[in-house]
Amino acid sequence: MGGINVEKRDVAVLGVGQTKFGYHPDKSLVDLFAEAFYEAFNESNIELKDIQAIYYGNFVGEMTDGSANLSGFISDEIGLKGIPARRYEAACASSSVAFREAYLAVAHGIYDCVAVGGSERLYNAGTAIGTRALATAVDGLHEMTAGLTFPGVFALAARLYSKKYEIPMEKLHEKMAQVSIKNHKYGAMNPKAQFYNKFGDLKVEDVLKSKVICSPLTLFDCCPMTDGGSAVIIASADFAEDVIDKPIYVLGTGQSGAGGLFRQKEDMIRAIPRKIASEMAYKEAKLTPKDIDFVEIHDCFTIAEIIASEAMGFFEYGKGADAVEEGETWVGGSIPINPDGGLIGKGHPVGATGTSQIYAVVKQLRNEFKYNQVKDAEIGMTDTLGGDFGTLVNIILGVHRRG
Amino acid sequence: MVEESESRKITYTEYFDALLEGKLLGYKCKDCNAYTCPPKAVCDNCGSQKVERVELSGKGRIKTFTTTYVAPVGYDKEVPYTVAMVELEEGPWIIGRLEIENADEIGQDLIGEEVVVEGKEFPTEMFYPDKKRRVVPIFRLVK
Ligand SMILES: [Zn+2]
Numbered sequence: 001m002g003g004i005n006v007e008k009r010d011v012a013v014l015g016v017g018q019t020k021f022g023y024h025p026d027k028s029l030v031d032l033f034a035e036a037f038y039e040a041f042n043e044s045n046i047e048l049k050d051i052q053a054i055y056y057g058n059f060v061g062e063m064t065d066g067s068a069n070l071s072g073f074i075s076d077e078i079g080l081k082g083i084p085a086r087r088y089e090a091a092c093a094s095s096s097v098a099f100r101e102a103y104l105a106v107a108h109g110i111y112d113c114v115a116v117g118g119s120e121r122l123y124n125a126g127t128a129i130g131t132r133a134l135a136t137a138v139d140g141l142h143e144m145t146a147g148l149t150f151p152g153v154f155a156l157a158a159r160l161y162s163k164k165y166e167i168p169m170e171k172l173h174e175k176m177a178q179v180s181i182k183n184h185k186y187g188a189m190n191p192k193a194q195f196y197n198k199f200g201d202l203k204v205e206d207v208l209k210s211k212v213i214c215s216p217l218t219l220f221d222c223c224p225m226t227d228g229g230s231a232v233i234i235a236s237a238d239f240a241e242d243v244i245d246k247p248i249y250v251l252g253t254g255q256s257g258a259g260g261l262f263r264q265k266e267d268m269i270r271a272i273p274r275k276i277a278s279e280m281a282y283k284e285a286k287l288t289p290k291d292i293d294f295v296e297i298h299d300c301f302t303i304a305e306i307i308a309s310e311a312m313g314f315f316e317y318g319k320g321a322d323a324v325e326e327g328e329t330w331v332g333g334s335i336p337i338n339p340d341g342g343l344i345g346k347g348h349p350v351g352a353t354g355t356s357q358i359y360a361v362v363k364q365l366r367n368e369f370k371y372n373q374v375k376d377a378e379i380g381m382t383d384t385l386g387g388d389f390g391t392l393v394n395i396i397l398g399v400h401r402r403g
Numbered sequence: 404m405v406e407e408s409e410s411r412k413i414t415y416t417e418y419f420d421a422l423l424e425g426k427l428l429g430y431k432c433k434d435c436n437a438y439t440c441p442p443k444a445v446c447d448n449c450g451s452q453k454v455e456r457v458e459l460s461g462k463g464r465i466k467t468f469t470t471t472y473v474a475p476v477g478y479d480k481e482v483p484y485t486v487a488m489v490e491l492e493e494g495p496w497i498i499g500r501l502e503i504e505n506a507d508e509i510g511q512d513l514i515g516e517e518v519v520v521e522g523k524e525f526p527t528e529m530f531y532p533d534k535k536r537r538v539v540p541i542f543r544l545v546k
Contacts, residue, residue, distance in 0.1 A: 132475035132530065141415055142441050145525075145537050146486045146498050147471060147478040155469030156488055162511060163467070169511050215470040215487075215507045262488065262496045263447060266466070 008107035010237035010401050012247035015044035015357040017231045021347035022194040023123045024227035029061055029070060030077045032119035032229030032352070035326075037078050040115070040231040045243045051233065052111040054085035055102040057095030057118030058351035060133040064125040079345035080115075089138035089351075092300065092388030094118055095230065096354030096393035100253045102234060103395075107250075112239050117231030118351035123224070130225045134350070137387035139260035151222050153261060153388045154301035155214040161269045161303060165318035173216055175321035176302035177207035180220045182330055183299055183338050185344065187345015189371040194226050194347030207302075221302045223342075228349030231358035237401060248362045251379070252396040254280025258389045271311035272394040274383065278312045281381070281394040292396070294364065294379040295335060296357035298385040305329075307395055308383055309337060312394070331374055339364065339372045354393065357382040361397050370374040413442040413456060419538035422522030427461040429495065430454035438493040445493065461520045462493040465513050465542070470506050477528025487542055489518055499540030518542040 015038025019032050033056065041048070054075050063065040071085035088098040095118030102116045122130040134150050158176065162169040181202045187193040188200030199220075207220040240247035254277035258264050264272070282288055289312060297312075299305035306320035314335045315323045323329055329337040340346050340360035343353060349384070361380035363369040374380075379398040386392070413428050418441060421428045429440030433455060437448035446454050468487035478484075487501040499520060506513060525537040 003424045127473070128476040128479060130475065132477060135475045136530070140530075141532050144500050144501050144531060145539050147484055147539075148486050148498060149471060149473070149475060151473070152469050152471050152486055156467045156486070159469065159511065159514065160467040160488075163514050211472075212507075213471075215472075217469075260498075262441075263406055264496050265490070358437060368430045 009109065010241035011103050011106045011234055011250045012234045012237045013358070013362050013397065014046065014235055014240055014244055014247065015040040015042070016362045018356050018359045019229045020192050021226050021228040024121065025124050027227070028120045029058060029065055029067060029121060030073050033074050033117055034077050034225065034232065036117055036119070036229040036352070037115060038197040040233050044233045046113065046233070048080060050113045051080060051083065051115050053083055053105070053114045054080065054307055055098035055114060055116040056085065057088045057098040057354060059089060059091055059120055059123025059194070060136060060350070063129060063133040064121045064318070078143050079209055086165050090391040091386035092298065092348070092350045092353055093384040093391040093393045094351040094354065096357070096382065096384035096395065097255065099232065099355055099358060099393065099395060100255055100393055103253055106234055106236055110323070113233065113235035115231060115233050117355050118353070119229035119231065120349040120351040121227040122350060123182070123227045127225065129239050137390065142262065149214060151214040151217050151301065151371045154303050155217045156261065157269055157307065158216055158303040160266065161307070164266065164269060167321060169216055172321055173208060174204055174305065175325045176221060178324045179205045179299060179302035180207045180304045180344055182324065183342040183344040185357055186339055186372050190341045190346055191371070192198055193341045195341070195345055201344050211247060217301060223300050223348040226347035226349040228347060228352050228356070230352040230359055232355050232358050241326060245268065246366055248397050248399060249401050250395065251398045251402050252283070252285030252370060254278060254284070254394045255392065256280070257391045261388045268389060269307055270317060271307050271389055273389050274308060274311040274385070274394070277392040278383070278394045281396050285396045287379065287396060291379055292335065292381045293382040294339060294374040294377050295337055296340065297337050297342065297383045297384060299338055299344050299381040300348060300385065302344070305337060305342065308385070309335070312383060331372055336374050339374055340369065353383065354384040357384060358395065358397070365397060365399050369394070408529060411456070415533065418442060418531070419522060422538055422540060423524060424492050425461070425521045427459040427520055429457060429459050431457045438495055440491060440493070440495040440497060463489040463518060463520070465501070465516045466490050466496065468501055468506055468513060477530070481525070489520065489542055497540060499542050501542045503544065517545040519545060
């Protein structure tokens with residue numbers, strides 16, 4: 001496993017930034033990144049020249065904005081002409097992969113301080129192009145030919161879950177609706193969320209009776225199309241402790257992946273890549289699921305959050321749907337999930353989603369997320385899914401250095 | 404050594420041509436006996452390169468399905484359509500469309516139903532890898 005077991009130095013987050021998520025018809029991909037970057041930079045107490053490289057996540061700039069090769073334009077835009085900059089594409093996990101690569105580079109001493117982030121414009125692209133752009137993350141030949149979409153992937157998973165765990169589909173859908181109700185409630189509290197002040201009081205019937213997208217999934221089972229940007233500045237822990245009062249430490253990271261859904265077969269509802277990635281992160285952090293105070297999970301669809309909560313070890317397989325219904329994943333429960341609203345309530349600007357999860361975790365751990373505080377939280381985790389389990393990234397952050 | 408005729412890779416054009424004739428092509432592994440379909444570079448079960456070309460039965464059972472009402476650009480004229488995953492008799496799972504009008508009315512009872520697969524040609528779209536056509540595996544209920 002080579003370098004992965006080489007002694008690494010501790011790494012910490014200096015600053016985080018996130019644009020308002022929603023509709024940005026007047027801001028380019030570069031503009032959205034720059035806005036998030038400067039929020040992160042302005043709280044990092046460093047000089048621009050301290051940043052040695054940029055790790056940027058973007059999924060479908062080619063299709064939504066006719067733009068690729070974005071990293072050079074981004075570094076130029078923010079005043080960092082000529083530093084090494086690169087774009088990472090891993091569908092919805094793009095900026096989480098970028099974050100992990102950045103973390104590994106700093107941990108192994110290649111750089112002392114780097115910027116990570118992402119931006120995406122799916123709302124502005126419109127539903128038809130947006131849906132096709134998102135569908136580029138399924139198997140291009142064998143899944144695409146059938147017209148499989150992302151709501152379709154998770155609709156397939158929901159029916160399989162219902163069958164496998166012998167929960168009637170109607171009953172399961174009521175439990176899934178609780179994920180939407182919870183995440184919309186929290187998203188409505190978050191001023192940076194796409195649905196700020198909206199849908200904060202959904203009922204089960206509202207979810208079940210909204211427009212069917214891919215049966216059985218309805219509109220309220222799905223996250224929206226979103227424009228937005230996010231950014232994080234990380235540095236070696238020694239560097240961070242010199243410049244800010246309260247660094248948030250990166251305790252563990254993991255990444256895994258898989259082929260098409262038809263290769264994963266029934267494993268799709270056990271999200272095996274997520275099990276592998278989260279176990280990698282727990283091992284590096286020397287922690288177990290019980291040590292995690294809250295988690296930002298990739299709830300692209302209601303059933304996705306349920307499957308994730310099981311694969312990450314918070315609940316047994318087949319029990320995640322009961323857990324949300326019983327309040328375990330609400331703030332105040334045993335493992336609060338998505339106190340910032342998640343993808344469903346906050347929005348999902350794909351390439352920006354991973355680092356916006358880091359933003360949410362860091363704000364919580366610094367006691368700055370006052371809208372929906374997880375009390376006394378010291379360890380938070382992110383979970384980002386790219387494609388139909390094609391890429392999976394988990395990151396654990398905490399207020400103290402690794403034990 | 405694997406014989407040349409057996410090791411020759413099944414291209415996607417060949418796979419879809421066969422499907423249009425009602426034949427489902429894949430590989431059988433000489434090391435572990437597992438079947439791989441659709442074809443890929445190695446045995447899907449054990450990673451061996453020692454695979455031989457075979458024609459599968461084309462029979463299987465529905466494992467899950469969804470009816471799509473909101474389609475991507477290029478597929479919008481086809482809605483609503485029902486996408487299904489089928490477990491073939493030989494083990495592999497494949498994705499295609501279920502030719503049935505009332506999948507949502509039947510609901511979960513469709514799971515486990517026997518189907519056979521054949522190919523149907525659709526117009527391609529701007530981003531699809533095959534620029535001449537799009538061959539969709541179509542599942543038909545046996546009973
Ligand atoms: Zn084999």
